[in-house]
Amino acid sequence: xxxxxxxxxxxxxxxxxxxxxxxxxxxxxxxxxxxxxxxxxxxxxxxxxxxxxxxxxxxxxxxxxx
Numbered sequence: 656x657x658x659x660x661x662x663x664x665x666x667x668x669x670x671x672x673x674x675x676x677x678x679x680x681x682x683x684x685x686x687x688x689x690x691x692x693x694x695x696x697x698x699x700x701x702x703x704x705x706x707x708x709x710x711x712x713x714x715x716x717x718x719x720x721x
């Protein structure tokens with residue numbers, strides 16, 4: 656690769672100004688979105704499914720040992 660084709664090695668004035676402006680900003684606080692309605696039901700169904708699968712694997716593993 657020729658030197659002028661390597662765009663990562665060249666820092667421009669605009670980039671340095673942008674970088675200086677962005678590095679001094681504080682991040683915005685993030686809030687959790689409320690989980691309501693059918694989404695809450697879907698999450699509980701997924702939790703029950705995972706529990707049933709763990710029990711199924713445990714039973715199958717314990718019977719396979721003997």
